[in-house]
Amino acid sequence: MANVADIKEELNKVLYPGFQKSIIEFGFVKDIQEDNGTCTITLDITSSAAEVEEQLKKDISAVLKNIGINSVKLNISKPEAPKQQSNSVSGQNIAPQIKNFVMVSSGKGGVGKSTTTVNLAVAAAMQGKKVGILDADIYGPNIPRMMGLIGKEVEVVGNKAKPFNAYGVDVMSMGSLMDEGHALIWRGAMIMKAVQQLLRDILWEELDILFIDMPPGTGDAQLTLAQSVPVTCGVNVTTPQHVALDDSRRSLDMFSKLHIPIAGIIENMSGFICPNCKTESDIFGMGTCEPLAEQYNTQVLGNLPIEPAIREGGDEGKPIVYCNPETESAKRYMSTTAKLIEFIDKVSDTASNAEIQPTTPPGVSACSSSQNSSHSGDSCGCSN
Numbered sequence: 323m324a325n326v327a328d329i330k331e332e333l334n335k336v337l338y339p340g341f342q343k344s345i346i347e348f349g350f351v352k353d354i355q356e357d358n359g360t361c362t363i364t365l366d367i368t369s370s371a372a373e374v375e376e377q378l379k380k381d382i383s384a385v386l387k388n389i390g391i392n393s394v395k396l397n398i399s400k401p402e403a404p405k406q407q408s409n410s411v412s413g414q415n416i417a418p419q420i421k422n423f424v425m426v427s428s429g430k431g432g433v434g435k436s437t438t439t440v441n442l443a444v445a446a447a448m449q450g451k452k453v454g455i456l457d458a459d460i461y462g463p464n465i466p467r468m469m470g471l472i473g474k475e476v477e478v479v480g481n482k483a484k485p486f487n488a489y490g491v492d493v494m495s496m497g498s499l500m501d502e503g504h505a506l507i508w509r510g511a512m513i514m515k516a517v518q519q520l521l522r523d524i525l526w527e528e529l530d531i532l533f534i535d536m537p538p539g540t541g542d543a544q545l546t547l548a549q550s551v552p553v554t555c556g557v558n559v560t561t562p563q564h565v566a567l568d569d570s571r572r573s574l575d576m577f578s579k580l581h582i583p584i585a586g587i588i589e590n591m592s593g594f595i596c597p598n599c600k601t602e603s604d605i606f607g608m609g610t611c612e613p614l615a616e617q618y619n620t621q622v623l624g625n626l627p628i629e630p631a632i633r634e635g636g637d638e639g640k641p642i643v644y645c646n647p648e649t650e651s652a653k654r655y656m657s658t659t660a661k662l663i664e665f666i667d668k669v670s671d672t673a674s675n676a677e678i679q680p681t682t683p684p685g686v687s688a689c690s691s692s693q694n695s696s697h698s699g700d701s702c703g704c705s706n
C-alpha cells in the first residue's frame with residue numbers, strides 16, 4: 323500500500339501546466355492525506371484558469387494510478403477570477419484608488435457640459451459621496467472659474483500635484499496647470515499624455531466618483547481615458563435643439579464603441595424659468611431627448627432649464643446646487659444626481675477597459691487621422 327512519501331514522489335512528476343517545474347517544486351502541494359486507498363491532496367495554485375485545474379486533476383490521477391491509488395480527492399484553492407467589467411485585454415487602471423469614473427461628454431461645445439459636471443459633482447458630494455472633478459477639457463478648461471478656484475496656486479508634493487478642494491469636491495484642471503490665457507495647440511500625442519498625467523500625476527485620494535469633464539466631441543482624449551481607466555459610465559449633455567441632438571448621437575455612438583455603459587442623457591437649457599414670475603417657457607424645445615434615449619436604450623437623467631442663476635453661479639464660482647439649493651434648478655440637479663448614483667451602483671462592478679487596445683503605436687495619435695491636426699473635435703478614430 324502506497325504511503326504519503328510514495329504519493330509525494332509521484333506528485334513530483336506532475337508539471338505545473340505551462341512550466342518545467344513540478345507542483346512539489348513550486349511548493350503548491352500543501353497537504354497529503356492517505357486513508358484506506360483514498361488520497362486527499364490540498365493544492366494552493368496561482369492561476370484562476372479552469373483549464374489549469376482540469377489539467378492538474380488529470381495528471382495527478384494518472385500518476386497516482388501507477389502506485390495503485392484509484393480514488394483521489396483534490397482540494398484546490400486558487401485566486402478569484404478577475405471580475406469582467408464594462409469596457410481592455412490590458413485592463414489598465416492608472417488610478418485604482420478611484421472607484422468610479424464618470425465621463426461627461428457632449429457632441430459639441432457650449433451646451434453646458436462643464437456647468438452640468440460641476441453641479442452633478444457638488445450634488446453627489448452633498449449626497450454623501452467622496453467626489454472629484456477632473457477637468458480634461460483642454461481646449462476650454464472652465465472648471466476652475468466655476469468652482470471659485472481662479473488664481474489659486476497648485477500645491478506640489480514631491481513630483482505630484484495636490485487637487486484643490488471646493489464645496490467638498492477635489493478638483494484638478496488643465497487650466498490650473500497652464501499659464502492663464504496661454505493657448506496651446508494640442509496635437510494627438512500631447513492630448514493623450516495630458517489626460518494620463520491628470521490621472522497619474524495628481525494626488526487623487528480614494529474617491530467614490532471622479533467626474534471627468536471631457537473636451538467636446540469624440541477624439542483622442544476620450545479614447546485615451548477609456549484605455550487608461552475602466553470608465554464606469556458615460557453621461558451625455560445636450561441641448562434640446564435637433565441640431566444638437568445630431569451631434570449627441572456621435573457622442574453616444576462613441577460610448578457604445580468604447581463599451582462604456584450609458585448612464586443617460588441630460589437635457590440642458592430645456593425650457594426657460596423666468597427669474598421674475600418663475601413661469602417656465604419653451605425656448606429651444608423641451609423633451610426632445612426622450613426618443614434619443616430610447617434609441618440608445620438609456621434614460622433621460624434630468625431636464626435642466628435655462629435659469630440665469632445657473633450662469634451667474636458659474637461665472638461667480640458659486641455652483642447653484644450648493645449656493646441656491648431652494649431654486650428649481652438646484653432641486654433638479656439633486657434628483658438627476660440621485661438617478662446617476664443609482665445607475666453607478668448598478669454597473670460599478672462591471673466596469674473594465676480590457677477590450678480597448680491602442681490602435682496606433684505609442685506616441686502617435688490614436689484618433690486623429692493626421693498627426694498634424696491640432697483639434698480633431700468630432701473625429702472618432704475608434705471606429706476606424
Ligand SMILES: Nc1ncnc2c1ncn2[C@@H]1O[C@H](COP(=O)(O)OP(=O)(O)OP(=O)(O)O)[C@@H](O)[C@H]1O
Pocket residue numbers: 428430431432433434435436437438459462464537538590591592626627628629630631632633634636637
Ligand atoms: N441651464 C443653464 N441655464 C443658464 N445658463 C447656462 C445653463 N447651462 C449652461 N449655462 C451657461 O452657458 C455657458 C456655456 O456653459 P458651459 O461652459 O458649461 O458649456 P460647455 O458645454 O462646457 O462648453 P465648452 O465645451 O465649450 O467648454 C456658460 O456661460 C454657462 O453658465
